Amino acid sequence: MCENLFDDVGGGLTLELNKVTMHLDEIGRIMAERHNKAQQRSAQARALLSEHAEVTEELERKIARAREVDEWRRGAIPRGRRLDETAAAPRPPDRYTLIAADGSQIYPDRHAAASYFLLNTGAIVFRGGTGQAPTIYSEPEVFYADEELYDENHEIHGADYVSAQRNRREIEALADRAEEERAALGGDVSVPIICVLDGPLLPWMRPNPEDPQAIDAEIAFFVQQLERMRRAGAIPIGYVDKPGSANVLRILELIDTPIEQITRERLREGGFIGLADRMLFGELPPAHRTGLFEPNSNTNDRYQYRSGGDRITFAYANMARDAGPGNAAIARLEAPGWVVQDPAKLDIALAALYANCEPVRYPYVLARAHELAVVTQAEKADLESMLAQTMLRNGIMPEISFKAANKLLTAHRR
Amino acid sequence: MTAQERQIGRVLRSTTAGYTVGCRELTAEQSRPMPEFGQLVKAQMLNGDTIYGLIYCVTIEDDAxxxxxxxxxxxxxxxxxxQRQRRxxxxxxxxxxxxxxxxxxxxxxxxxxxPRTLDPIFACDGAEFVRFxxxxxxxxxxxxxQDAPVDQLIVAALRAAAEARPADQRQPYKVAAGRELARLLSLDIARLDGILRQLR
Structure with a gap:
């Protein structure tokens, strides 16, 4: 009895909940206050949207001006003449193919026994209307050779590099599968092929002052893969669930601001900072999308340059089954400009994705691609155990750092 | 192994008294479902022995x-x-x-x-069922x-064993098996009666 009591105290509690609970009421009160304020401000934003939905030439000038004074502002350029346009998804085609890819990784860890990193790419080809089981793929790759593991400064690659490699494999897997599928269809273009990535369509990279052009290399790679999908007659889509972006709100902030008062300071004060566009479009009927917008961003400019003039475009869509703001499931769908030149293509993709969302309110293919890609902690532990054994067989004693060893000792609390 | 014998899965864990097999899916080929309650299966040992067993429970796992x-x-x-074929x-x-x-x-x-972990487990064909x-x-x-639904398992296995024999031998086989059961369960007439009723 006493021994158990001692163990509980000595081995267990490091988060002393009694020291946190006194803050809980305050946390709840502040969250409620924040929520109410956000509701009020999003109601104001919706009112502004309905009163000033027309895209006037003055608004276009303001959007251009805002971008000039603040290069890093993430606004949007409306492609239509109204900000409140909507479009309904058609019935999904009798036959369509949805391809999704996702990746996961084990990052290099200098505290671990072995120096390596791992990428695992999962993909699924779902042939709607055929009644067939989908085809699934899972491609693990381990990187351990010097030229794979170290950069030109002989330092082990960091998380940004590994993430970029993972992103490349995801988009490449989509292009590979799209080409295979089109070939398997004998080139029949009547069956739409929709390729879905989890997240924005273009890769995001942390700005690297030592290598400012690194992002261009990644975008150039994405341009190549998107072009392969275009040649295969496929529709690439970046699917962002519960998007936090506020590109349209950034437009609304300009409506009441005279153009001569648009300064960086004024922009950064923004009337709707902290809100997200999805709060604007909660009343979209299910299976409907907004009009089209281009992200007014540095990344899109780089994509435009690398692609020879194309621009990534997005729309918000409500993937919920039941109508009403309380039920809304707003997603952001991104597509290359060459897709939305014919909005019917985007609407076919929306229809197929909406049908695919039925079981889990999120694209089933993305849920499965994630499942095929994810490397669990248990799998990582198994791999590292096998690596340790192989090191022993080669006469090396596997050693982890003191830091890693102590983390292991303290990680398994009761 | 003959063409009639098909792999149903691989051993997950085992004891000398029994083992647990993992298989990817339920199938139904040649008008016979697999794996099937009461089916005779076998594992091949390194020394050449063949271990025979009867399937007494088929569980389809789920997840969230x-x-x-x-x-x-x-x-x-x-x-x-x-979900059925790929997960x-x-x-x-x-x-x-x-x-x-x-x-x-x-x-x-x-x-x-x-049998050892990951040993393949095969369904026995009719001839082997008859021999066993x-x-x-x-x-x-x-x-x-101890853990199996014994009476149901005996009924299922005996019916399958009878089915594996030529038509004119099925009823005599069941009668002979019933006599053996009567000997083994002579102290539990009610239980014997239950088994024999289901065996007819």
């Missing part, structure tokens, strides 16, 4: 993803076939060991060693089993 699909009332075949949610099969084969001899005792059940001593092992 499957439960969500059921709750959503999914009807489309693509989702259902993906790594195994069908788990429990097997009761009932004897082993060494050379031409069928030995109705527990084997010296269990030619003598009724395996019934004693089944009757002594």
């Amino acid at each position: 993803f499957v439960r969500q699909l059921v709750a959503a009332g999914v009807e489309e075949a693509e989702f259902i076939e993906d 790594q949610v195994p069908v788990v099969v429990d097997v009761l060991t009932v004897g082993y084969g060494r050379g031409d001899a069928m030995i109705h005792r527990l084997p010296p060693q269990p 059940t030619a003598e009724p001593d395996w019934l004693r092992i089944v009757l002594a089993a």
Whole structure:
């Protein structure tokens, strides 16, 4: 009895909940206050949207001006003449193919026994209307050779590099599968092929002052893969669930601001900072999308340059089954400009994705691609155990750092 | 192994008294479902012995993803076939060991060693079922089993064993098996009656 009591105290509690609970009421009160304020401000934003939905030439000038004074502002350029346009998804085609890819990784860890990193790419080809089981793929790759593991400064690659490699494999897997599928269809273009990535369509990279052009290399790679999908007659889509972006709100902030008062300071004060566009479009009927917008961003400019003039475009869509703001499931769908030149293509993709969302309110293919890609902690532990054994067989004693060893000792609390 | 014998899965864990097999899916080929309650299966040992067992439980595992699909009332075949054929949610099969084969001899005792992890497990064909059940001593092992639904298993296995024989031998086989059961269960007439009623 006493021994158990001692163990509980000595081995267990490091988060002393009694020291946190006194803050809980305050946390709840502040969250409620924040929520109410956000509701009020999003109601104001919706009112502004309905009163000033027309895209006037003055608004276009303001959007251009805002971008000039603040290069890093993430606004949007409306492609239509109204900000409140909507479009309904058609019935999904009798036959369509949805391809999704996702990746996961084990990052290099200098505290671990072995120096390596791992990428695992999962993909699924779902042939709607055929009644067939989908085809699934899972491609693990381990990187351990010097030229794979170290950069030109002989330092082990960091998380940004590994993430970029993972992103490349995801988009490449989509292009590979799209080409295979089109070939398997004998080139029949009547069956739409929709390729879905989890997240924005273009890769995001942390700005690297030592290598400012690194992002261009990644975008150039994405341009190549998107072009392969275009040649295969496929529709690439970046699917962002519960998007936090506020590109349209950034437009609304300009409506009441005279153009001569648009300064960086004024922009950064923004009337709707902290809100997200999805709060604007909660009343979209299910299976409907907004009009089209281009992200007014540095990344899109780089994509435009690398692609020879194309621009990534997005729309918000409500993937919920039941109508009403309380039920809304707003997603952001991104597509290359060459897709939305014919909005019917985007609407076919929306229809197929909406049908695919039925079981889990999120694209089933993305849920499965994630499942095929994810490397669990248990799998990582198994791999590292096998690596340790192989090191022993080669006469090396596997050693982890003191830091890693102590983390292991303290990680398994009761 | 003959063409009739098909692999049902691989061993997950084992003891000398029985083992658990993981398989990818339920199938139905040549008008016979697999794995099937009461089916005779076998594992090949390194020393050449063959361990025989009877399937006494087939469990289809689930997970949160499957439960969500059921709750959503999914009807489309693509989702259902993906879950059945592609997801790594195994069908788990429990097997009761009932004897082993060494050379031409069928030995109705527990084997010296269990099959190893990941050993393939095959369904026996009709001829092997007939050979294994030619003598009724395996019934004693089944009757002594602790965790299996013993009476139901005896009925299923005897019916399958009879079915594996030519039509004119089926009823005599069942009668002979019934006599053996009457001897083994002479102190439990009610139970014997229950088994025999289901065996007819």
